[in-house]
Amino acid sequence: MITKSNLYRKEKIYGYLFILPPILGLLIFTLFPFVYSLYGSFTDWDGLGQMNFIGLDNFKDLFSDELFYKSMYNTLFLMLGIPIGLVLALLLALGLNRKIPGTTTFRVIYYIPVISSLAAVSIMWNWAYNGDYGLVNQFLELFGIKGPNWLMDKDTVKPALILMTVWKGLGYTMLLYLAALQSVSRSYYEAAELDGASGFQMFRNITWPMVKPVTFFLVVTNIIGGSQIFTEMNIMTPTGGPEYSSASIVFYIWDKAFKNLQMGYASAMAMILGIFIFIVTLIQFKMNEKSSFDGD
Amino acid sequence: MSHSQKTKVTNIIIFIVLAIGAIAMIAPLLWMLSTSVKEKQDVFALPPVWIPEVFQFGKYKEIWEAGPLLSGIKNSVIVAVSVTVVGTFTSSVAAFAFAKLRFPHKNKLFLALIASMMIPYPTVMIPQFMMFSKLGWVDTLLPLIVPGLFGNVVMIFFLRQYLLSVPDAIIEAAKIDGSSYFRLYSSITFPLIKPAVAAQLILWFMGIWNDYLAPIIYLNSPETQTLQLVIANFNATYAIQTDYPLIMAASIIALLPVLIIFLIFQKQIIESVAISGVKG
Numbered sequence: 001m002i003t004k005s006n007l008y009r010k011e012k013i014y015g016y017l018f019i020l021p022p023i024l025g026l027l028i029f030t031l032f033p034f035v036y037s038l039y040g041s042f043t044d045w046d047g048l049g050q051m052n053f054i055g056l057d058n059f060k061d062l063f064s065d066e067l068f069y070k071s072m073y074n075t076l077f078l079m080l081g082i083p084i085g086l087v088l089a090l091l092l093a094l095g096l097n098r099k100i101p102g103t104t105t106f107r108v109i110y111y112i113p114v115i116s117s118l119a120a121v122s123i124m125w126n127w128a129y130n131g132d133y134g135l136v137n138q139f140l141e142l143f144g145i146k147g148p149n150w151l152m153d154k155d156t157v158k159p160a161l162i163l164m165t166v167w168k169g170l171g172y173t174m175l176l177y178l179a180a181l182q183s184v185s186r187s188y189y190e191a192a193e194l195d196g197a198s199g200f201q202m203f204r205n206i207t208w209p210m211v212k213p214v215t216f217f218l219v220v221t222n223i224i225g226g227s228q229i230f231t232e233m234n235i236m237t238p239t240g241g242p243e244y245s246s247a248s249i250v251f252y253i254w255d256k257a258f259k260n261l262q263m264g265y266a267s268a269m270a271m272i273l274g275i276f277i278f279i280v281t282l283i284q285f286k287m288n289e290k291s292s293f294d295g296d
Numbered sequence: 297m298s299h300s301q302k303t304k305v306t307n308i309i310i311f312i313v314l315a316i317g318a319i320a321m322i323a324p325l326l327w328m329l330s331t332s333v334k335e336k337q338d339v340f341a342l343p344p345v346w347i348p349e350v351f352q353f354g355k356y357k358e359i360w361e362a363g364p365l366l367s368g369i370k371n372s373v374i375v376a377v378s379v380t381v382v383g384t385f386t387s388s389v390a391a392f393a394f395a396k397l398r399f400p401h402k403n404k405l406f407l408a409l410i411a412s413m414m415i416p417y418p419t420v421m422i423p424q425f426m427m428f429s430k431l432g433w434v435d436t437l438l439p440l441i442v443p444g445l446f447g448n449v450v451m452i453f454f455l456r457q458y459l460l461s462v463p464d465a466i467i468e469a470a471k472i473d474g475s476s477y478f479r480l481y482s483s484i485t486f487p488l489i490k491p492a493v494a495a496q497l498i499l500w501f502m503g504i505w506n507d508y509l510a511p512i513i514y515l516n517s518p519e520t521q522t523l524q525l526v527i528a529n530f531n532a533t534y535a536i537q538t539d540y541p542l543i544m545a546a547s548i549i550a551l552l553p554v555l556i557i558f559l560i561f562q563k564q565i566i567e568s569v570a571i572s573g574v575k576g
Contacts, residue, residue: 012398014397015399018397026449028443029420033427095310096314107566109318115558116551119508120550124325133339167324179571235531250418254509274416277416
């Protein structure tokens with residue numbers, strides 16, 4: 001006969017067995033490398049010879065490294081695309097939330113850039129930004145504007161990358177907003193309408209508060225994603241752009257670690273990136289806690 | 297103007313705006329497609345030629361000779377299929393254990409997994425690279441495959457949420473009938489969560505198929521490279537010769553598989569993204 005305690009012991013063993021792979025994966029591929037990277041950031045690690053402990057030297061060097069500041073600044077600058085994308089996506093979602101024909105087709109079309117390979121669309125945009133024959137300048141020519149050579153000019157390379165990232169991510173943001181809008185009960189709007197509220201008042205007092213959690217989620221995940229931007233510049237401006245003006249922080253880490261073999265130095269930068277993302281995520285968790293208490 | 301008339305007019309305006317937006321979204325991709333079937337002189341024509349007089353499909357033949365495109369596809373398929381199939385299995389089994397089995401420290405372990413999502417790949421990529429280089433795995437597909445076999449935290453999280461809504465009674469009843477724990481998972485739980493698993497699997501597949509950072513770190517020789525690297529190299533090589541039709545044709549080939557999967561499963565994919573995002 002199977003006793004209750006026997007049954008429980010078996011359940012315990014199987015429980016651990018079933019979660020073993022992801023826990024092992026966490027230890028081997030995340031925790032161990034993370035600790036190693038932390039240690040490496042205090043050494044002169046070059047990936048080949050010995051690792052000598054050099055204290056905070058890497059971090060001190062970073063703060064006088066012009067390219068580090070530049071790639072940090074570039075990464076933050078490119079995040080200007082986040083608010084632009086959010087506003088456009090919310091407007092589109094508001095439009096798609098109405099009873100108009102073709103909404104499914106629109107959803108699919110707007111989402112296609114999201115699922116497209118970033119490498120392939122980077123190549124495509126690289127060509128679209130060509131100063132002489134690119135699609136962007138040909139379009140501007142219709143209005144009599146002579147466009148610049150976008151990726152070759154330090155003043156236009158970042159706006160060009162922003163436009164591209166907005167285009168790539170718009171469908172995703174729009175979709176999340178649409179899902180949030182569809183979960184808002186129609187009765188709120190009906191009640192507001194009876195009270196004679198204007199469209200703008202309804203947006204401000206009903207729609208905006210209801211989509212606020214999604215906005216927050218998108219802001220946080222976009223900052224986390226944006227701080228790791230890499231593929232676009234690696235393909236479109238393989239040397240970091242004019243005067244290194246399009247290199248992101250991950251681009252600089254990659255360049256230092258795998259091209260110059262300054263693993264320790266690159267690890268120090270990776271740590272700073274990690275701390276930045278940790279703080280952003282922590283804020284999200286805190287806000288989530290708060291909102292789940294507020295919500296009900 | 298009556299109220300309903302006003303709504304109608306507004307809807308027509310919104311439809312037009314959405315349509316213009318949709319054209320702007322799809323235009324660069326259509327241009328890519330059109331460039332791939334153009335003759336060289338049409339590529340640089342001003343004003344642009346959208347529909348070439350003669351469609352030149354020659355580049356779609358040439359790309360297979362011009363670079364290791366076929367092996368790129370093969371490598372991408374090997375990585376994406378092995379990771380998603382094995383990884384989905386390990387993830388769904390773990391999600392089942394986290395949602396339905398009782399064992400000490402379960403929630404703490406789950407929390408540790410979730411917390412690990414805070415550590416971004418660029419922070420661990422350098423030691424991971426050194427680790428795999430010590431094993432002699434650099435320039436093989438193993439560094440791209442092996443970590444994924446251990447499961448995917450996002451998928452575990454999502455499937456666990458999904459499983460929490462499955463009543464415990466079903467599981468308890470089967471347990472009392474003496475069903476083994478693996479059978480509980482395979483014949484009771486798994487069929488219930490199949491749609492969620494499928495949607496997550498497709499999203500993961502797309503993510504791996506389109507990955508660029510990890511492959512560029514590990515893969516050097518042309519014959520081990522994944523499709524994304526192969527087309528990036530096409531770009532680097534043929535841009536100098538301004539052979540844009542060739543580059544675009546190769547890029548279209550890189551887009552196509554995921555695009556087809558998306559168009560087939562777009563309903564499930566869109567729903568899955570919407571649910572995970574809104575709840576996230």
